[in-house]
Amino acid sequence: MKVLMFGWEYPPHVFGGLATANFGISEGLHAQGDVDITLCLPHPFGDESQHAARIIAMNAVPIAWRDVDYDYVKNRVGNIMSPDLYYKLRDHIYADFNYMNVNDLGCMEFAGGYPGNLHEEINNYSIIAGVVARAEEFDIIHAHDWLTYPAGIHAKQVSGKPLCIHVHATDFDRSRGKVNPTVYSIEKNGMDWADCIMCVSELTRQTVINQYHQDPRKCFTVHNAVYPLKPEYADIPRPDHSGGERVVTFLGRITMQKGPEYFVEAANMVLHRTHNVRFCMAGSGDMMDSMIYLAAERGISDRFHFPGFMRGKEVYECLKGSDVYVMPSVSEPFGISPLEAMQCGTPSIISWQSGCAEILHNCIKVDYWDIHALADAIYSICSNDSLFHYLQDEGKKEVDQITWIKVGAWIRELYERTLGWR
Structure with a gap:
């Protein structure tokens, strides 16, 4: 089976959870x-793994x-793509696009990530998809998230092949209900054209059915998973904080989507009970x-740390150096980070409003807005060694059974159903 896949980011260049899920x-x-997967990316850097997909x-x-x-083509793009493929694709240009901002190779440039002209890049990406769809052989199309839905639609129009879209999030999740009409339109158009809609949780599936008015018969829940820890991450030692600061x-x-203010407010409540805890808010955002x-207004700045954005080994050092991981998301389509934390042996607290709450059992779940329950859960894990070790051991056992291989088998079955092969 040959799959033409459209993605937006891919490790090791991670801008968000989409790269991890696509990989x-x-x-x-x-x-x-x-x-066999052919994966289209707007701006690969040349160091992406091509073990599972030809990029x-x-x-x-x-x-x-x-x-x-x-030789000139090889010198210009040889680090990211074969010159032979460049010439093959050149033979399938379907219109005169010289009026667009093309470079000396007749190609469009992409910034990579999520630039200020994102909608322009989404449109350009979809134009290029027409060239690729004419040149490649494939059985089915798989488009990840709203950024690539226009490309998936164009590929379907060109080839007549069925389109699967993967809903990793909707604008209802990102905006807390204040939906951007342009984004909503792109999302809904992708869903209307899709033959199969894969949703990262039942929570997301219900949003797709009810808010985007999609046929439930073509909407399927495909939960995310986690990969076994790389040896260099597995070997990171866990510090023992027993008897010291948690x-x-x-x-x-x-x-806004991640609910950081609830974390700070719960931290404030915990620190009214004990000063033997430090809080870390890792990441960046508006x-x-x-x-x-x-944190300063609540008078807890001396107990709070803001280390900034982390990637790669830093993430796992942070998770292994923690006694509790908290994800108080207001609306989380899935949320892979609690799985990664539990994999590192870190007990986790997640909101009921997250997709991963549907499959995780050996963690504590609270409503994102209930800062009293969140504070109680944090305090309990930090002060009760038996609870800490139970969640640590059972959580790791549970997450070790949630694998991408099982996810791949389910997606492959959905491909076959969509193609009418079963």
């Missing part, structure tokens, strides 16, 4: 043994004819400054 899904599908660099796909020699961590985007001010 896990690709690896899980590859593990099935008969799934097409959309910023090296020509949309305007240029008469350039092989560390409680929030790690993620410091934005609410970071206001959270620093809130």
Whole structure:
């Protein structure tokens, strides 16, 4: 089975959870043994793993004819894509796009990540998808998140092949109900065109059905998973804080969706009971400054740490150095970070309003707005060694059974159903 997949980010260049999920899904599908993935990315850097997917660099796909020699193409894009593929794609340019801002190879540039002109880049990406869909052989299309839905639609229009879209989040999650009409329109159009809609949780599936008015029969829940720890992460030692100060961590985007203010308010309540706890708010976002001010207003700045954005090994050092991980998200389609924390042996507290609450059992769940319950849970884990060790041991056992290989098998089955192969 050949899959044409559209993604937006991919490790090791991680801007958010989408990169982790795209990688896990690709690896899980590859593990099935008969799934070949061609993954389109707007701005790969050349150091992405191509173990599970052959990567097409959309910023090296020509949309305007240029008469350039092989060595020049190799020098310009050889680190991210084969020159031979450049020439193959050049033969499938379907219109005159010279009026667009193309470079000397006839390609569009992408900033990578989420720039200020994001909507323009989404549109450009979808134009390039038409060239790729004409040149590649594939059975089915898989588009990740709203950024790539227009590209998936264009590929379907060109090829007539079925389209699967993967809903990692909706604008209802990101905006706390203040939905951007432009984003909503792109999301709904992608869902209307899709033959199969994969949702990262039942919570998200119900949003898709009720808010985007989709047929429940084409909407499926596909929970995320976690990969086994790399040896260099597994070998990071866990410090023993028994008898000393406990560390409680929030790690993620410091934005409205993640509920950081509830973490600060709960921390304040815990510190009225004990001063033997330190709080860490790792990450960055538009609410970071206001959270620093809130901690100062509550008089707990001396117990609060803001280390900033973390990636790679830093994340696992932070998780292993913590006694409690907290994810008080207001609306979390899934939330992989608690799985990563539990994998590191860190007891976790999550909101009932998160998709991962549907599959995790050996953690504590509270309503995001209930700061009293959140404070009680934090204090209990920090002060009760038996509870700490129970959640630590049972949580790790549980998460070790939630694998991307199982996710890949389910997605492969959904592909076959969509194709009418079963």
